[in-house]
Amino acid sequence: MVYEVPETKADEAENRFEFSLPGAKEKFSIPLAKYLSPEMAVVIATDPLGTKKVIEEYAPGAWALFRGKDQLDHFIAAWREASGISLGESQASSSS
Secondary structure, eight states, X not given: OOOOOOOOOTTSGGGEXXXXXXXXXXXXXXXXXXXXXXXHXXXXXXXXXXHHHHHHHHSTTSXXXXXXXXXXXXXXXXXXXXXXXXXXXXXXXXXX
């Protein structure tokens, strides 16, 4: 018997983190942590520029609108909370 992997639910609204940035007319969204593509999950866990790369992958144009590290810190904290990731826990361990 062959195991059939189910379709991803990454594009469903409830599995995405929607955000806006000052000066932007549009809203952006990225998947919650457990719905990142496998490639982006590795990038965010191992690459110092992982957050930037994830934002650029899923929300083109949003990275350029961040004007301060404080904004980025608030964004990361809110995305982690929405994803169910607590401080000290990696994205990979939250989905196990």
